[in-house]
Amino acid sequence: MRVSVVLPVIDETASLEDTVETLLLENSGDIAEILIIACAKTTASALRVSHELINKHPGLIQLRLQQRPFLGGAMRDAFEWASGSHILMMASDLETLPGTAKELIAVARQGYDIVTATRWTHGGSIQGYGPAKYVLNWIFQEFFRILYRTALSDLTFGYRIFKAELVKKICWEEFRHSFLFETIVKPLRLGATVAEVPTTWNPRPEGESHNSFFQNFVYFRIGFKTRFMDKSALLRATS
Secondary structure (H helix, E strand, O other): OOEEEEEEOOOOOHHHHHHHHHHHHHHOOOEEEEEEEEOOOOOHHHHHHHHHHHHHOOOOEEEEEOOOOHHHHHHHHHHHHOOOOEEEEOOOOOOOOHHHHHHHHHHHOOOOOEEEEEOOOOOOEEOOOOHHHHHHHHHHHHHHHHHOOOOOOOOOOOOEEEEHHHHOOEOOOOOOOHHHHHHHHHHHHOOOOEEEEEOEEOOOOOOOOOOOHHHHHHHHHHHHHHHOOOHHHHEOOOO
């Protein structure tokens, strides 16, 4: 197993450093590369920390400028750039606990196409959600769990490890945060095998969220569209 870790960065500094150092401390034998994906809005301080990490771990960390827009665009670019047998998608703001990565990797060794972190099963939790957001998120999960006839408990949390061959053959569409939902519903439609690992979600300790409230409604569009698409339309055209 050679894992390519994808870390989009905008204004994360201490949390980016904590994420990278924890990943390498606990998974150094499995990580082939860490792709830090920057954009035009990435702050000078975040770039400085990125270069410090590159200098500290030469040959292991790359800083790449995304070509497509927004979070989904960054991830889609990284999917194409990744050279590992597996791709670990996570955040650099500590909302995706880096300590969970070793469990995701361990379960992925069992041969699953995807192993995804869940906040909604025994052993998982969500800290910092208000009551309304908590209930609405749960209702959303339950609705699409039934629609897709899956036992998965968390379909929207973008903390997952994939077989690289899977993500490279799927035709991705989304550019914003809804891409995180797309990365589970399209594989489910294609019959991918998926396992879950419990984790805890905590609010980011620095910077600010770049996902607007109204973008959440886009999740419904990709969820319904994917559920009723012809499976052949989910795959990239081959030459």
